[in-house]
Structures are given as C-alpha cells and as structure tokens.
Amino acid sequence: MDQELLKSSLNGLERKVLVLLTEHKTLKNELTGLKQENLELKSGLKMRDEQLANFKNQVKITKIVEHINPEDGSNSELKRKVDEYIREIDKCIAYLSR
Numbered sequence: 001m002d003q004e005l006l007k008s009s010l011n012g013l014e015r016k017v018l019v020l021l022t023e024h025k026t027l028k029n030e031l032t033g034l035k036q037e038n039l040e041l042k043s044g045l046k047m048r049d050e051q052l053a054n055f056k057n058q059v060k061i062t063k064i065v066e067h068i069n070p071e072d073g074s075n076s077e078l079k080r081k082v083d084e085y086i087r088e089i090d091k092c093i094a095y096l097s098r
Contacts, residue, residue, distance in 0.1 A: 047097070054093060061086060 061082065 050097075054090075058086060058090075 066079075
C-alpha cells in the first residue's frame with residue numbers, strides 16, 4: 001500500500017514538473033520576443049530623436065538665413081544657395097540612415 005501511494009505521489013510530481021517545464025519554455029520564448037521588440041522600439045526611438053534633431057537644425061538654419069542681410073543685395077541668392085545646401089545635407093542624411 002505504501003508503494004502505491006509513493007508511485008501516485010511520484011506520478012503527480014512528474015506531471016507538475018512537466019507542466020512547470022512547459023511553462024518555463026513558454027515564458028522564455030516570450031521573454032526573447034519582448035527583448036527583440038524592446039530593441040526595435042529603442043532603435044526606432046533613436047531614429048526619431050535623430051530626425052527631430054535634424055529638423056531643429058533645419059529650423060535654426062532657416063531662421064539664420066531669413067535674418068541675413070547682406071550689404072551687396074544678394075540676399076535671395078544667398079537664401080537659394082543655403083536652401084540648396086540644406087537639401088543636399090538632407091539627401092546625405094537620408095542615404096546614411098539606410
């Protein structure tokens with residue numbers, strides 16, 4: 001009788017261990033997925049921060065260009081040239097972001 005009780009207890013423990021192992025595997029897979037998602041979100045956030053910094057720089061440059069008052073009257077030419085440089089820099093940034 002003791003032996004039957006012992007076998008029953010052992011079988012119960014074995015089932016519980018299998019359930020725990022399955023749950024552990026599931027949680028481990030979920031953790032791996034969440035870590036990957038976290039890395040992707042951090043990367044996206046970093047990219048957005050860089051874009052925001054670039055836009056802020058563009059605004060600063062635009063304000064500087066608007067307030068430039070050259071003495072020889074070539075203000076529009078200077079603005080056009082700076083805008084051209086900004087577009088070229090934007091292209092370079094977009095290329096480097098890939």
